[in-house]
Amino acid sequence: MSSDDLYTVKIEPLTSGPEVVVVDSEPPMRRVLDHHHLQQQQQQQQQQQLAAREEEHKLRTHYLLAGGQDTTAGVAPVPVHLRNTAVPMQVVDNPYANGMQAQNQLMEQVRNLETELARTKQEINQLKELNTRLQQGIPDVIRKTLRDELRKPRWSALNPQDQAVQGSAASNKPRTASSNAQKRHKPSPMQRAVLKARDSPAKMTKKLLTSFFDRETLATSTLTGKGGKSKTLTKAQLDPTVVKNVVDKVTATFGISECSVRNVISQKCKEEMMIRRRRLGLDAKSK
Known part of the structure; x- marks a missing residue:
């Protein structure tokens, strides 16, 4: 035992009796230290506990910003295990760290969606430009198509056999200098009649008849082969195939009935017959 741990007992005699005084031998400076x-x-x-609370508060704030729920309201706090008081706090299975990871994943998904949206907008703008160019070019295509259709010969529809022959011949010939050939093309008399007589059914019918038959044939023939007021006289009959083609062409162009077209054909034959009689009468008088 050292001398610092000893106590000194001093006994002083008094009149009333001995008095025992106990004196602390430990130095005052050591107790202060x-x-x-x-x-x-x-x-x-206290500083370690305060740092642990601040760290927990930061984690809770990040978790709430990431969309998590506050677990402090009505729910038991997350258990925190400390190995000892001398080391920093270690968080075991903390949901706030999971919240930060979820937030990072959401931000990555948002960036991917923004990239996809930008690419989609670019494709839409390209489609709009193509649509605008297409609409601007449609009138030119329509005008070109109309010009090509107007340049095609239309008399071939009157005779299907001629149309087939013409189509086979055109397929065998090389298509060179087609534009120059169209400029040099001269329409036939029948084609000119069709083009000139498109304003009325009667005019078109008469023009087609004069293109297929001469005036002498029309004057001496009838639609049915019978003449006179009683229809008892026998006369030459117009070619039924040609008559049918004329009727089909006029009805398809104007949408009228076949009976109306046949009446116009009969009237044309009568007119040509009257003109022929007057011409023969004038010739007889002149002789």
Whole structure:
């Protein structure tokens, strides 16, 4: 045992009796140092606890910003295990860290969606430009198609056999200098009659008849082969195939009935017959 741990007992005689005085032999400076060391340890523990609370508060804030729910309201706090008071707090299975990971995943998905949206907008703009160009070119295509259709010969529809022969011949010939050939093409008399007589059914019918038959044939023939008021006289009959082609062409162009076209044909034959009689009468008088 050291001398610092000993106590000195001093007995002094008094009149009333002996008095025992106990004196502490421990130095006062040592007690002050021990008390100061204890305070430092307590302050260090308080600082560690404060740092642990601040770290927990930061994690809770990030978790709430990521869309998590506050677990402090009506729910038991997440258990935190400490190995000892001398080391920082270790969080085991903390949901706030999972919230940060979920937030990063959401941000990555948002960036991917923004990239996809930008690419889609670019494709839409390209389609709009193509649509605008297409609409601007449609009138030119229509005008070109109409010009080509007007340049095609239309008399071939009157005779299907001629149309087939012409189509086979055109397929065998090389298509060179087609534009120059169209410029040099001269329509036939029948084609000119069709083009000139498109304003009325009667005019078109008469023009087609004069293109297929001469005036002498029309004057001496009838539609049915019978003449006179009683239809008892026998006369030459117009070619039924040609008559049918004329009727079909006029009805298809104007949408009228076949009976109307046949009446116009009969009237044309009568007119040509009257003109022929007058011409023969004038010739007889002149002789």
